[in-house]
Amino acid sequence: MILTLALLAGLVLAWLLIGVVEKFRLGLRFTQALLYVPFKLAYRVSDDRIRIARKAQAPVIYVISHQSRFEPALMLSLLPDDTLHILDEVSARSPWLEPWRELGRTIAFNAEHLFVSRRLVRVLKGKGRLAVYLPDAVEPDIKTFRLFRAVTRIAMQADAKIVPIFVAGARGLPVSLTQADKAPRHWFPQLSISVLEPMTVAELAARNPDQASNTNALFDRVAEARLFGADLDRGLFLAMRDAAARVGASHPIIEDVISGALSYRKMFIGARVLGRRFEAVTAPGEAVGLLLPNANGVVLSFVGLLSGARVAAMINYTAGPASVTAAVRTAVIRTVVSSRAFIEKADLADIVAAVENGGAKLLWLEDVRESVTALDKLAAALLWRWPLQQQDAAKPAVVLFTSGSEGTPKAVVLSHKNLLANAMQAEARITISPADILLNVLPVFHSFGLTGGTILPLVTGVKLFLYPSPLHYKIIPEIARKVKPTVMFGTDTFLANYARTAKDGDFSSLRFVVAGAEAVKPETRRVYRERFQAEIIEGFGLTEAAPVVAVNTAIHGRDGTVGRLLPAMRMKLEPVEGISDAGQLWLDGPNLMMGYMTADRPGELQPLTGWHDTGDIVAVDREGFITIRGRAKRFAKIAGEMVSLGAVEMLVQSLWPEDRHAAVAVPDKRRGERIVLVTTADDANPDELRKFGKQAGAAELMVPNDIIKVEEIPVLGSGKTDYVSTRKLAIDRLGLGVAA
Known part of the structure; x- marks a missing residue:
């Protein structure tokens, strides 16, 4: 006793x-x-940033993402005791919360009358504090979004500052408000409180003045708190390991058509075995080439390089021998990991020769597998949770090569933090969970296929199914019928071709399709909506931004646009001569690259300082939705007028929707430049196009007189139109000599 x-x-x-x-x-x-x-x-709470909330000068509104039944108790314990907490009806009545409710002032949430009360404005004007618990929704419905509008209105009337608060890890608590299949439960997960600096609504809107919606500015700020709830300084390997801890080491995470499915544990074991071999022939920080298709092997090799603190240089084997040799030399790649079976099956002997011409040696996965001993496997099985080398998120993780659709490719150097930030920015905008299955047919040497189609699922627990070629138009719908993906990534060209060969039930499991790299045509969007009940959500990105910049969502979307800017990004539009209603887009954000390597300065990082000029001409509406008018280089200057070649293609597509078209500018002695249409439409003729353009109200300057008919328009491995080759083809056909 x-x-x-x-x-x-x-x-x-x-x-x-x-x-x-x-x-x-x-x-x-x-x-x-x-x-x-x-x-x-119990939860080893990381709470240093709560001081920001406590020190915020009144009037202030704390906007808390309500993920579990614990947030009200946590916030009543941590926020100043003069805060008025607006609780939902369950929290306001729960007996176990009674001791915490005694710590401060609380009122019950009334969805119908709460935010029309003038009392809240009076409380704030009297140097008061409010704590508002908003439903935890990445894509809030109309009713929830009204709450954001109400908070915005109250904050503006009271001139109050906003402090967003997000408790990372709370979604996995036993008292989580999210379904268990979407957020696996843990009794004692570590919690981390993300708090952002106080800002008024006017200050929030001023960060991106080209989008004037105050409510969206608040919504984006709350999304930023979610983004920074993830520890972006962990590095990619540790972020993947954290995901394995959340969803379970036995959770199936990758699968391909040959090797089958691998769990997180098996993936890390295989990656550690390969990483040891890569360590033996390379040095820390060295760029190591990956020349592999979309299959489990490329993921194991990629994770193995990350574990060993090597830089994965993604070789675009569809770019041609000259480009591959230039890439190897530019990034100073001495070792390239590949597979003999892949090289033989894809008939890439010329690419292997190009790699060797660049000064690199091939390391064959078949040879690596043969050298692996039972002791290697045992060590990897015991130590799979630990990386081979110390991880540093600020250091390079990946080298990607720009598509070269308008010129010579450059090497883009992306850090661990760039890539993890971009994956988490997407996760803060699009609703995904471990209950999803993602079908990725986009090659990992392309930034969209790497970040969105590979890294994002690995750090969120979404099961990834890899297919080696996006060009297998008949096979991919059959794969989708068997795999039953809920999410798919693609380009308009690929998606349109899949729809042509698909049976009605092939894509019936899809919740949505994320499309990028090129504009989505209305016909493609219509087909997926009507036949497969799947929404195509269009986005926009560039390799230098790791790559996603903006995206629509299933709920907050606008056809014909590429969506709204991702959280924590800023943009500015610079005027362009001859264009009155759009500007040249400059970007800043945590996902912007470390810098370039160029052929004239191989291996030397030329750091990005300040804003990045995307070279894109865009228009932004007051809700922040971005419309791409075209690349700055994709405008023709005709008799002093700027004409968007992208707009020309959209006009032609409306007339001949079943075919593919590319508009290019060629030299013209009289007017500087003229537009040439390269098309697969056999019946295309200038007279019909002029008549259609006149009916559509198009300016006469933007209607091409020259039409060149082809069987196929040149495309890059990423699915984008190869405008360099297309322009050269047009110049050759028209007998204009060497391109200017």
Whole structure:
């Protein structure tokens, strides 16, 4: 009995002592500190940033993402005690919350009347504080989004600052408000409180003045709190390992048509075995080429390189021998990992020769597998959770090569932080979960296929099914019927071709399709909506941005646009001569590249400083939706007028929707340049196009007089139109000599 009492007294004393420490460390009231101690001990709460919330000058509104039943208790323990907490009806009545409700002032949430109350504005104007718990929705429905509008209106009327708060890890708690299949439960996950600096609505809107919606500015700020809830300084390997811990090491994470499915554990074991071999022939920080198709092997090799602190240089084997040799030399690649079976099957002997001409040696996966011993496998099985080398998120992780659709490719150097930030930016905008299956047919040497189609699922627990070629138009719909993906990535060209060969049920499992790299045609969007009940959500990106810049969502989307800017990104539009309603897009954000390597300065990182000029001409509406008018280089200057070649293609597509078209500018002695249409439409003729253009209200300058008919328009491996080759073809056909 005495021992029991002594033990209890010891526990109470320890509780009191920890409470005292928390009181002085965070500036809490003693009762707050005492009720916070159980959370602190059980969930190892990372809470340093809560000081930002406590120090915020009133009037202030704390906007809290409500993921679980614990947030109200946590916030009542940590926020200033004069805060008025607006609780949902369950939290306002829960008996277990009673001790925490006594810590501050609370009122019950009434969805019909809460935010029309003038009392809240009066509270704030009296130097008050509000804590508002908004439903945790990446894509809020109309009713939820009205709450964002209401908070915005109250904040503006009271001139209050906004402080978003997101508790990372709370979604996996046993008292989570998310379904268990979408957020696997853990009894004691580590929690981390993400708090952003106080800003007024006007200050939030001023960060991106080209999008004037105050509500969207608040919504984006809340999404930023979610983004920074992820530790972007962890590095990609550790972020993948964290995902394995959340969803379970036995969770199937990658699968291909040959090797079958691998769990997280098996993936990391295989990656460690390969990483050891890569370590033996390369140095830390060295760029190591990957010349592999979309299959489990490329993921294992990629993760193995990350584990060993090597830089994965993704070789575009569809770019042609000259480009491959230039890529190897530009990034100073001495070793390229590949597979003899792949080289033989894809008939890439010329690419192997190009790699060797660039000064690199081939490391064959078949040889690596033969050299692996039972001891290697045992060591990897025991140590799979630990990387081979210390991880540094600020260092390079990947080298990608720009598509070269308008010129010589450059090497883009992306850090771990760039890539992880972009994956988490997408996760903060699009609703995905471990219950999803992602079908990726886009090659990993393309930034969209790497970040969106590979890294994003690996760091979120979404099962990834890899298919080696996007060009297998008849096979991919059959694969989709068997795999039953809920999410798919593609380009308009690929998606349109899949739809032509697909049976009605082939894509019936899809929730949505993310499309990028080129504009989505209305016909493609219509087919997927009507035949497969799947929404195509169009986005926009560039390799230099790792790559996603903007995206529509299933709920917040606008056809004909590429969506809204991702969280934590800023943009500005510079005027362009001859264009009054759009500007040249410049970007800044955590996903922007470290810099370039160029052929004239091989292996030398030329760092990006400040804003990045995308070279794209865009228009932005007041809700922030971005419309791409075209590349700056994709405008023709005809008799002093700027004409968008992209707009020409859209006009032609409306007339001949079943065919493919490319508009290019060629030299013209009289007017500087003229537009040539290269098309697969056999019946295309200039007279019909002029008549259609006149009916559509198109300017006469943008209607091509020259039409060149081809069987196929040249495309790059990424699915984009190869405008360099297309322009050369037009110049040759028209007998204009060497391109200007």
